[in-house]
Amino acid sequence: DTAVSQTPKYLVTQMGNDKSIKCEQNLGHDTMYWYKQDSKKFLKIMFSYNNKELIINETVPNRFSPKSPDKAHLNLHINSLELGDSAVYFCASSQDLTSGSYEQYFGPGTRLTVT
Amino acid sequence: GNSVTQMEGPVTLSEEAFLTINCTYTATGYPSLFWYVQYPGEGLQLLLKATKADDKGSNKGFEATYRKETTSFHLEKGSVQVSDSAVYFCALTPYNNNDMRFGAGTRLTVKP
Numbered sequence: 001d002t003a004v005s006q007t008p009k010y011l012v013t014q015m016g017n018d019k020s021i022k023c024e025q026n027l028g029h030d031t032m033y034w035y036k037q038d039s040k041k042f043l044k045i046m047f048s049y050n051n052k053e054l055i056i057n058e059t060v061p062n063r064f065s066p067k068s069p070d071k072a073h074l075n076l077h078i079n080s081l082e083l084g085d086s087a088v089y090f091c092a093s094s095q096d097l098t099s100g101s102y103e104q105y106f107g108p109g110t111r112l113t114v115t
Numbered sequence: 116g117n118s119v120t121q122m123e124g125p126v127t128l129s130e131e132a133f134l135t136i137n138c139t140y141t142a143t144g145y146p147s148l149f150w151y152v153q154y155p156g157e158g159l160q161l162l163l164k165a166t167k168a169d170d171k172g173s174n175k176g177f178e179a180t181y182r183k184e185t186t187s188f189h190l191e192k193g194s195v196q197v198s199d200s201a202v203y204f205c206a207l208t209p210y211n212n213n214d215m216r217f218g219a220g221t222r223l224t225v226k227p
Contacts, residue, residue, distance in 0.1 A: 004158075040219075043217045045215070048214075056214060090159070102213050102215070
């Protein structure tokens with residue numbers, strides 16, 4: 001069984017469009033994240049959600065909005081896509097702090113190409 | 116602030132060579148330290164971790180020791196294989212905090 005899954009794996013779209021990427025985890029974790037990985041493999045945290053509460057937002061444009069319908073899902077919606085949004089987006093999850101275990105588990109990534 | 120610095124790549128080795136990828140960190144308190152590996156076209160996988168000073172994390176022949184005195188967590192493997200070719204990321208989470216910080220990644224290529 002896949003622990004953290006994302007759909008779609010590839011997404012090609014034009015500038016100005018709105019798109020969503022879905023993420024689901026079946027690990028029972030309390031916190032989920034979105035990362036952006038650029039062409040040089042640099043990872044940047046975008047958001048994290050804990051029990052439906054946003055706890056990190058690293059200067060991400062407000063065109064990006066995370067939506068968490070429940071603890072197992074954290075979707076990423078992007079409005080008015082720009083060329084610079086082209087990247088690989090990773091979803092991840094981790095247990096809560098009381099477990100003392102802070103490692104994150106990553107999904108396979110969604111390669112977004114904006115033309 | 117909390118940050119991780121790892122050696123710049125790319126690193127190219129012959130099969131069975133010894134591997135070291137340096138990683139140093141800056142953090143307050145006692146962070147947990149991690150190495151993740153990313154194979155081509157895939158997501159990041161946890162390779163090993165250490166949660167307190169002098170702990171040694173190990174997995175698949177890779178090792179790293181949490182050195183508080185030098186604030187380091189260098190990754191080593193005695194004999195690399197072609198299948199180890201990937202990008203390796205050093206990372207930390209501050210004590211009692213799940214805000215993970217990653218290094219820039221080091222690309223390793225192992226040639227037959």
